[in-house]
Amino acid sequence: MSKDAHQLCLGSLDLGGNPRLVVGYTDDVSSDTIKKSLALGLDVAELRVDKYAYSDPIYVLNEISKFRDIPTIATIRSSDEGGDWCGTEAERLSLFKTIISHVDAIDIELLSKEIMLDVIETAHEAGKLAVVSYHNFKSTPSYDDLVELVNEAKKKGADIVKIACTAISQSDMQNLARLTIDCSSKNIITIAMGSKGLVSRLMFPALGSLMTFAYVGRPTATGQLRLDETLDLLRLFYPEFNEDKIIHLKLLENM
Secondary structure, eight states, rough: OOOGGGOOEEEEEEEEOOOOOOOETTTTTTHHHHHHHHHHHHEEEEEEEEGOOOOHHHHHHHHHHHGTTTEEEEEBGEEETTBBOSSSSHHHHHHHHGGGGGSSSEETTTTTTTTHHHHHHHHHHHEEEEEEEEEEEEEEOOOHEEEEEEHHHHHHOOOOEEEEEOOSSSSHHHHHHHHHHTTTTEEEEEEEESGGGTTTHHHHHTTTSEEEEBSSSOSSSTOBBBHHHHHHHHHHOHHHHHHHHHHHHHHHHTT
């Protein structure tokens, strides 16, 4: 059973208030880079397991251990939605089951019909969040189709629904913005990818998107801003977010 907004925590991180800033990391990230990201104000690490050099469980778990005490979402993204996973679906499901107790949430694509329900069940049995995602790197579906995607994901048991589409036109941006507002009570993350959608990474949290994504090193999707740039802008536009980061930095200084 999916969780309501008032119950929604990613590990110890409350998702019901300020925008949460996510960075995607692969296995080439150093411990020093992770520490610097935390010092800047990183909220969540997205672990791009599909981009790891090896899918051996021992190797993967060792890489995941770099993010101990950081809220984490593990993704093993299929090649159909921009990922690098090249194994079988049975192997992907097995890897999800291996890592679930070591992360706070998993992200499975809505269109991964063969394993989606098993992955969601695995997450919920472990007391973790299930993010069900849809990525479209070519265009943005119509508003009605976007709503249908969100509703289908919720029916399947999604705690959070992530919709990431490439914005080609102003109407694409309007449809994604409208979706964010209309579905904010359903725990949604919305992203408009591409240069036209760059502003969505700053604007959509104000409309109800739970998280926004930045990058360290190199982008994991088009239209992302660097972590330091995104933090500066979010702190400027969201006073409560800024206050949260001031407290965060003071806590780090006293550790």
